Amino acid sequence: MKGKKWILAEKFEGEPSPRNFKLVEEDIDENLKDGEVICEAVYLSVDPYMRFFVDDVGDVLRGEQLAKIVRSKNPDFKVGSLVLGFFGWRSLTKVSDLSKMKPMPNLGDLSPSLALGALGLPGLTAYFGVFDVLKVKPGQTFVVTAGAGATGSIAGQIAKLKGCKVIGFAGSKEKCDLIRKYGFDYAFNYKEVTLREAMATAAPEGVDCYFDNVGGEFTNTILSFMKTKGRIAICGSISTYGMDDNQPTGPLPYHTVLKKTLTLQAFLGIHYRAEFPSALNEMIQWVKEGKIKYQETITDGFDNMVDAFIGLFKGSNLGKAIVKC
Numbered sequence: 001m002k003g004k005k006w007i008l009a010e011k012f013e014g015e016p017s018p019r020n021f022k023l024v025e026e027d028i029d030e031n032l033k034d035g036e037v038i039c040e041a042v043y044l045s046v047d048p049y050m051r052f053f054v055d056d057v058g059d060v061l062r063g064e065q066l067a068k069i070v071r072s073k074n075p076d077f078k079v080g081s082l083v084l085g086f087f088g089w090r091s092l093t094k095v096s097d098l099s100k101m102k103p104m105p106n107l108g109d110l111s112p113s114l115a116l117g118a119l120g121l122p123g124l125t126a127y128f129g130v131f132d133v134l135k136v137k138p139g140q141t142f143v144v145t146a147g148a149g150a151t152g153s154i155a156g157q158i159a160k161l162k163g164c165k166v167i168g169f170a171g172s173k174e175k176c177d178l179i180r181k182y183g184f185d186y187a188f189n190y191k192e193v194t195l196r197e198a199m200a201t202a203a204p205e206g207v208d209c210y211f212d213n214v215g216g217e218f219t220n221t222i223l224s225f226m227k228t229k230g231r232i233a234i235c236g237s238i239s240t241y242g243m244d245d246n247q248p249t250g251p252l253p254y255h256t257v258l259k260k261t262l263t264l265q266a267f268l269g270i271h272y273r274a275e276f277p278s279a280l281n282e283m284i285q286w287v288k289e290g291k292i293k294y295q296e297t298i299t300d301g302f303d304n305m306v307d308a309f310i311g312l313f314k315g316s317n318l319g320k321a322i323v324k325c
């Protein structure tokens, strides 16, 4: 069998560009040992972290996919069943190490692609960021950046469900309209408004909880609007990923952090994986009841993986970015 994979052709410098990637064919040995399976990608997740979780030129880009078992010598994984696997940007994967995959959760009538978005890592990251890191309470003022993205759109909706006043920032009118429809109290296109003016309008009382997906100058400004004892969940820093090892070194806004006795906590959704099943049940219920809404931007074709990925850094995606094989 012949599969395809995307490898790193040139190390990233600044924003990702097509020259960083190369599509190559690989032979998949169909002779399986006991326990092994071969999986064919159905949907591939497209995520910002892929920008920095690749090590060397020639390595396969990392990432999660929803895949179908097409050959199996494992009674627990029958041909035709769906799995979630961290196989990287591969169209076909021979799996010997079963710790890299798990059965598809039961989403009932919902689209299986949601297991990579609202009901996958981004959605669960939002869940634990809102509940465990920010510990939101009804009546609090909550700000989220990249607010129309896979993680931000879910974080804002969960905070709204829990009775917060929710302020979202996103990079287009279409994105702001969408999150207003989701129930956000305020949505600002940060390309058209001054951040300070937006914050003064929407949160004159100050901010209790900040779900930070963007970092950089954005965050420095929002920090100055935090209330005393405010909490910040550092989920991502997409505005600085292009700086690689030359991240700004400061001065860090310690004065503001100290004066307001703020709590800043970085977190990774994946570290909560032991708690995923119960959170997922709650999230599935919310999605089925229409309390949590979602949007997907689906790009057709494994060969278009790079376009979808580069699009993340240009704001091309509305909701979760996915590639359909």
Ligand SMILES: NC(=O)c1ccc[n+]([C@@H]2O[C@H](COP(=O)([O-])OP(=O)(O)OC[C@H]3O[C@@H](n4cnc5c(N)ncnc54)[C@H](OP(=O)(O)O)[C@@H]3O)[C@@H](O)[C@H]2O)c1
Pocket (backbone or CB within 6 Å): 046, 047, 048, 049, 121, 122, 125, 146, 147, 148, 149, 150, 151, 152, 169, 170, 171, 172, 175, 213, 214, 234, 235, 236, 237, 238, 239, 240, 267, 268, 269, 270, 311, 312, 313, 314, 315, 316, 317, 318, 319, 320, 321
């Ligand atoms: N800690 C974790 O476990 C975890 C898990 C998932 C995601 N994350 C982080 O969460 C953030 C969002 O990830 P996601 O997967 O949900 O992706 P996403 O928000 O669906 O897509 C990325 C979005 O970021 C915005 N963006 C890109 N460059 C920007 C810039 N320079 N300044 C401001 N906004 C920019 C764009 O939206 P606009 O059009 O609105 O600019 C883009 O659509 C990322 O920082 C990611 O690394 C962390």
